[in-house]
Amino acid sequence: MINEDIDIDQLIAAWAPQPHELSVNVDGVNHSYGEGDLRKQVLFNNRLKIRRGEIVIMTGPSGSGKTTLLTLIGTLRSVQEGSLKVLGTELKGINARATTDLRKRTGFIFQAHNLFESLSAFQNVGMSTELMGMKHTHAKPKIEATLQRLGLGQRIHYKPKSLSGGQKQRVAIARGIIHQPDLILADEPTAALDAGSGREVVTIFQEMAREHGCTILIVTHDNRILDVADRIVNMVDGSIHSNVLVQWNSAMCQILNDFPVFRGLTPSAISQVADMMELKRYSPGAQIIRQGAIGDEFFVIGKGVVDVIVDGETVNTLVDGAFFGEVSLIKEQPRNATVIAKSDVSCFVLSKDEFQAVVESNSTFEEELRKAIFMRQ
Amino acid sequence: MSAPTPLAWKNLTHDPRKLMIAISGIGFAVLLMFQQRGFRHALFDSTVAVVHELDAHLIIFHQNRFALSSEVRFDRSVLDVAASTPGVAAANPVYMENQLARFRAPENKARPIRVVAFDIGKNVLVKSSVEIALQLPSLRDPGTALMDRLSKQNFGVDFTAVQPDGSFRNQSAELSGKQLDVVGTFLLGRDFAHDGTLVMSSNNFARYFGYRGADPLTIVDLGAIRLLPGQSIKTVKANLRRQLGPQVTVLTKQQFVNKEIDFWARNTPIGVIFAIGATMGFVVGIIICYQVLANDITEHIGEFATLKAMGYSNAYFFALVVRQSLYLALLGFVPGLICSWLLFQVNTSFTGLLMNLSWDRALFVMVLTIVMCILSGLLALRKLLAADPASLF
Numbered sequence: 001m002i003n004e005d006i007d008i009d010q011l012i013a014a015w016a017p018q019p020h021e022l023s024v025n026v027d028g029v030n031h032s033y034g035e036g037d038l039r040k041q042v043l044f045n046n047r048l049k050i051r052r053g054e055i056v057i058m059t060g061p062s063g064s065g066k067t068t069l070l071t072l073i074g075t076l077r078s079v080q081e082g083s084l085k086v087l088g089t090e091l092k093g094i095n096a097r098a099t100t101d102l103r104k105r106t107g108f109i110f111q112a113h114n115l116f117e118s119l120s121a122f123q124n125v126g127m128s129t130e131l132m133g134m135k136h137t138h139a140k141p142k143i144e145a146t147l148q149r150l151g152l153g154q155r156i157h158y159k160p161k162s163l164s165g166g167q168k169q170r171v172a173i174a175r176g177i178i179h180q181p182d183l184i185l186a187d188e189p190t191a192a193l194d195a196g197s198g199r200e201v202v203t204i205f206q207e208m209a210r211e212h213g214c215t216i217l218i219v220t221h222d223n224r225i226l227d228v229a230d231r232i233v234n235m236v237d238g239s240i241h242s243n244v245l246v247q248w249n250s251a252m253c254q255i256l257n258d259f260p261v262f263r264g265l266t267p268s269a270i271s272q273v274a275d276m277m278e279l280k281r282y283s284p285g286a287q288i289i290r291q292g293a294i295g296d297e298f299f300v301i302g303k304g305v306v307d308v309i310v311d312g313e314t315v316n317t318l319v320d321g322a323f324f325g326e327v328s329l330i331k332e333q334p335r336n337a338t339v340i341a342k343s344d345v346s347c348f349v350l351s352k353d354e355f356q357a358v359v360e361s362n363s364t365f366e367e368e369l370r371k372a373i374f375m376r377q
Numbered sequence: 378m379s380a381p382t383p384l385a386w387k388n389l390t391h392d393p394r395k396l397m398i399a400i401s402g403i404g405f406a407v408l409l410m411f412q413q414r415g416f417r418h419a420l421f422d423s424t425v426a427v428v429h430e431l432d433a434h435l436i437i438f439h440q441n442r443f444a445l446s447s448e449v450r451f452d453r454s455v456l457d458v459a460a461s462t463p464g465v466a467a468a469n470p471v472y473m474e475n476q477l478a479r480f481r482a483p484e485n486k487a488r489p490i491r492v493v494a495f496d497i498g499k500n501v502l503v504k505s506s507v508e509i510a511l512q513l514p515s516l517r518d519p520g521t522a523l524m525d526r527l528s529k530q531n532f533g534v535d536f537t538a539v540q541p542d543g544s545f546r547n548q549s550a551e552l553s554g555k556q557l558d559v560v561g562t563f564l565l566g567r568d569f570a571h572d573g574t575l576v577m578s579s580n581n582f583a584r585y586f587g588y589r590g591a592d593p594l595t596i597v598d599l600g601a602i603r604l605l606p607g608q609s610i611k612t613v614k615a616n617l618r619r620q621l622g623p624q625v626t627v628l629t630k631q632q633f634v635n636k637e638i639d640f641w642a643r644n645t646p647i648g649v650i651f652a653i654g655a656t657m658g659f660v661v662g663i664i665i666c667y668q669v670l671a672n673d674i675t676e677h678i679g680e681f682a683t684l685k686a687m688g689y690s691n692a693y694f695f696a697l698v699v700r701q702s703l704y705l706a707l708l709g710f711v712p713g714l715i716c717s718w719l720l721f722q723v724n725t726s727f728t729g730l731l732m733n734l735s736w737d738r739a740l741f742v743m744v745l746t747i748v749m750c751i752l753s754g755l756l757a758l759r760k761l762l763a764a765d766p767a768s769l770f
Binding site: 067070071074076077096100101102103104106108110111112114115116117118119123126127128130131175187219 | 381382384387388390391677679680682683684685686687688689690691765766767769770
């Protein structure tokens with residue numbers, strides 16, 4: 001029933017990462033600027049978990065607090081309230097030494113390139129490898145290869161004065177990634193770049209994420225690079241408005257698409273519903289639903305085996321991809337069977353209330369169509 | 378770690394125009410310090426030059442003589458006692474006159490001059506000044522003297538006048554109203570109290586300055602004590618003190634020099650003026666150097682903040698600024714030194730003051746320059762440490 005392209009194990013792992021897998025764990029972070037009467041809160045109770053090797057794209061209007069959150073994660077600001085763990089270190093009350101240690105493991109790419117005019121492209125990038133104590137003989141081919149890859153092969157020893165804006169930005173990117181950081185924080189890294197070099201940059205990001213488990217957080221409005229994101233976080237007015245694990249969302253969309261119940265929904269509504277899907281896990285012998293109880297949840301078995309029992313008799317055994325409880329999304333009826341886990345079972349669960357909230361808040365298909373036509377003018 | 382990128386040097390030398398301005402500014406401060414210290418040293422060096430010329434281990438003078446120029450004298454009999462003190466080889470008198478000695482060359486005004494005299498037989502200047510020693514025979518004649526070539530030009534004596542055979546051409550003049558022949562020259566240098574110096578025998582001295590007493594030679598200015606070989610200066614000095622009583626003071630030559638310098642440095646405004654001048658040079662240097670460094674930091678604040686975000690620690694920035702200060706100091710010092718040396722030559726030829734640029738004095742100004750630049754570097758460092766990497770996003 002579930003599309004074979006979907007890797008269920010990976011989905012389950014992505015849903016609830018183990019603490020040691022987390023690169024960034026933002027928990028209940030508030031932040032304010034100013035003192036006294038001028039004090040203005042800009043971050044409100046933010047929560048965000050980013051796994052090692054994940055590429056996160058953060059979007060949101062300016063003033064939404066995404067930059068503040070980025071600087072907090074990058075240890076460039078001190079945490080006021082809440083807990084913020086980066087690469088296993090709690091940032092609240094961190095000392096100066098631990099801060100520099102953490103910064104060395106982080107690669108910053110700023111919107112302004114901030115290259116030293118007095119140093120060549122090579123030397124500017126070298127400032128990063130030197131800090132890591134990398135030997136010149138070891139660093140030299142690496143720097144050259146990276147600059148080459150970013151299309152600066154002919155300009156390795158040029159000073160910033162002789163480079164274009166995009167070239168300078170690429171040197172700054174090379175400086176931010178050359179030391180193989182465990183975390184990259186980038187602010188509009190591709191804004192000054194043409195499509196080709198922008199693509200090369202995100203390809204390098206992807207390689208670093210896949211091959212070295214580097215976690216990458218990009219603040220951007222550049223929708224050309226949205227496709228590399230594992231997670232898209234949208235911030236509005238100082239809080240995380242939506243936090244979508246792209247792989248999870250698309251997998252859930254595919255699953256939902258196969259059910260007639262969801263057929264009336266527009267793609268964006270399906271995506272929203274998919275976002276409401278939760279993972280629930282049961283150990284062998286656990287009762288998932290009970291016959292006669294009022295049901296309000298719909299289940300899809302991701303992995304595992306369950307017994308369906310009616311009046312004390314096992315009537316059926318369900319495995320991966322099977323579903324039950326779909327009627328409860330539309331009608332309130334008592335459950336007509338009991339379902340008990342036979343093995344370790346992971347289910348994707350959608351609750352009725354959330355489903356209906358999405359349906360109600362969404363305009364109808366016809367309305368969407370009108371909107372699309374109107375926008376075209 | 379391999380040789381790191383020389384960021385301090387690169388940033389400093391990146392813009393040659395700015396670097397030149399910085400170097401000239403600091404060079405100017407160096408020059409100012411050299412000049413002021415040079416004048417100060419010239420004052421001291423010139424004042425004690427005559428003491429340095431004395432062939433003596435110990436010097437006796439009246440306890441009330443607070444400075445060389447104060448002309449408080451003592452009785453020659455004291456030197457006879459000194460001569461018989463154990464360990465003493467010779468106790469020679471030195472006569473000096475500078476308030477009342479007036480020198481007049483033909484068709485010139487009479488001007489005060491310093492006259493230094495000694496017994497020809499008991500020469501006290503010979504050892505250090507070969508030039509004087511060679512001319513001793515001509516000083517035996519009555520009414521003769523040697524004149525310092527660095528004496529002021531307006532005395533009206535031509536120190537370059539030579540006879541056809543190349544020897545010095547005698548020139549007639551008047552000293553305190555009596556005929557005087559300048560029969561040769563020597564080199565000493567003038568100072569702030571004296572425009573010129575004559576050297577003559579004590580016999581001639583007595584002729585000119587009869588007013589010093591019935592026998593003018595019984596009143597002496599300084600006693601130059603030479604020790605027997607192998608005697609400890611300390612012991613002999615203590616012996617002399619005991620023998621001579623409290624009326625005179627006994628000091629080693631160096632102590633005497635120090636006392637004289639101390640007098641000028643502390644008790645006259647001249648020493649203070651040059652100290653203030655040198656301090657001004659120092660302060661001007663701090664301001665210029667601070668401007669250069671602070672401007673560099675302000676212009677590159679984004680880059681430095683980026684380095685901070687990358688994980689460069691404050692210790693790195695401290696080292697960076699100190700290094701930059703050091704480069705500035707050295708780059709500014711060299712042209713400052715060269716200009717000062719040239720200016721010293723000009724000064725000496727114009728003023729006759731001894732402007733010596735010795736290694737230790739150059740080193741002292743160099744240390745001052747480095748301290749100056751590092752101080753301003755540390756002031757500028759605060760700016761750098763305040764760079765906020767959070768402002769980069």
